[in-house]
Amino acid sequence: xxxxxxxxxxxxxxxxxxxxxxxxxxxxxxxxxxxxxxxxxxxxxxxxxxxxxxxxxxxxxxxxxxxxxxxxxxxxxxxxxxxxxxxxxxxxxxxxxxxxxxxxxxxxxxxxxxxxxxxxxxxxxxxxxxxxxxxxxxxxxxxxxxxxxxxxxxxxxxxxxxxxxxxxxxxxxxxxxxxxxxxxxxxxxxxxxxxxxxxxxxxxxxxxxxxxxxxxxxxxxxxxxxxxxxxxxxxxxxxxxxxxxxxxxxxxxxxxxxxxxxxxxxxxxxxxx
Numbered sequence: 197x198x199x200x201x202x203x204x205x206x207x208x209x210x211x212x213x214x215x216x217x218x219x220x221x222x223x224x225x226x227x228x229x230x231x232x233x234x235x236x237x238x239x240x241x242x243x244x245x246x247x248x249x250x251x252x253x254x255x256x257x258x259x260x261x262x263x264x265x266x267x268x269x270x271x272x273x274x275x276x277x278x279x280x281x282x283x284x285x286x287x288x289x290x291x292x293x294x295x296x297x298x299x300x301x302x303x304x305x306x307x308x309x310x311x312x313x314x315x316x317x318x319x320x321x322x323x324x325x326x327x328x329x330x331x332x333x334x335x336x337x338x339x340x341x342x343x344x345x346x347x348x349x350x351x352x353x354x355x356x357x358x359x360x361x362x363x364x365x366x367x368x369x370x371x372x373x374x375x376x377x378x379x380x381x382x383x384x385x386x387x388x389x390x391x392x393x394x395x396x397x398x399x400x401x402x403x404x405x406x407x408x409x410x411x412x413x414x415x416x417x418x419x420x421x422x423x424x425x426x427x428x429x430x431x432x433x434x435x436x437x438x439x440x441x442x443x444x445x446x447x448x449x450x451x452x453x454x455x456x457x458x459x460x461x462x463x464x465x466x467x468x469x
Contacts, residue, residue: 238296241266245292257443258295260452263465264313264437267303270468271310301467306335306460313460316432317439318347320412322384323459324434333435335461338384341441349431349440352409355423364405367395374417374424386412386434400433410434436460 234242244265250258304313312333314326319341326336344350362369369392370376378391380399387399388411403411410430418425437459445455456463 234296237266237269238300240269242293242296244269245295246289250292251288253439253443254446255291255295256446256452257439258291259299260437260442260446260455261439262295262299263302263304263452264315266299266301267310267313270303271312301469302465303468304456304460304463304465306463311335311460313456314433314436315439315442315459316430316434316436318349318410318431319344319434319438319441320350320385320410320429321345323436323438324382324384324386326435328382328388329435335463336436337459337461339438339441339458341438343444344430344438344440347440349409350429352428354408354426354428355418356426357423361406361424364407365392365395365397365402366405367392374415377415379415384412384434385429386410 241262245258245262250261253261303310305311306313314336321341321344323337323339323341325338326333329336356364358369358371358373373392376393378389379387380389382388387402389399390397390402397405399411403413406426408426408428410428410432412429412434414427416425416427437455441458442455445458453463453465456465
């Protein structure tokens with residue numbers, strides 16, 4: 197009986213102090229101490245930063261991400277992401293903590309309001325006009341991003357068969373479907389609509405079914421290989437800030453407001469209490 201009680205007590209102690217123990221193992225006591233210095237909002241910003249791999253970014257670009265996350269937390273009144281990727285936490289904790297701390301209280305307002313601020317990894321060379329999402333997103337600007345062509349993720353080519361493509365689309369594709377396929381594009385060369393026979397897909401839905409990194413794509417028949425070649429530009433939905441371009445601008449000396457005003461009309465950065 198005594199052993200049972202001891203085991204139960206030990207188990208209760210483990211459950212009670214497990215979060216503390218795991219954080220201590222990952223960061224040491226200094227990490228615990230530094231997090232306790234943050235307000236609830238700033239802790240959520242730190243949590244968001246640690247939920248993605250931003251290790252490739254300049255420190256100032258991490259600060260931009262901190263401001264974007266903080267703005268979204270304030271706009272929605274919701275807590276940010278809390279799922280931490282352990283390897284990111286271990287390797288980049290200090291950089292991400294500093295990004296949150298140095299920008300404490302900084303948020304972005306557009307036309308005096310908190311608005312959704314979309315961003316993506318790499319554009320197809322130009323970001324998309326926010327009006328495509330609806331008139332309320334008119335502040336999201338179409339912006340040229342020529343530097344994105346230098347990103348490793350700018351251009352990807354994959355090949356598939358007509359049968360495999362049909363399986364992904366859950367339809368049977370005729371032998372020469374490419375000849376009759378209708379593809380509509382927006383001003384940034386992203387696919388907005390695909391029609392094959394009597395079936396129709398929105399560009400982002402088609403991209404999702406094919407697991408493509410972007411909806412800026414082209415389908416061509418590769419006669420030599422008897423396959424369909426899919427060429428994809430960029431990574432992400434293409435709206436708002438291209439993080440690759442933002443990072444390049446910051447490396448070249450651009451200030452935060454210069455970056456956000458390139459992608460969001462009438463955007464300003466302010467500090468809240």
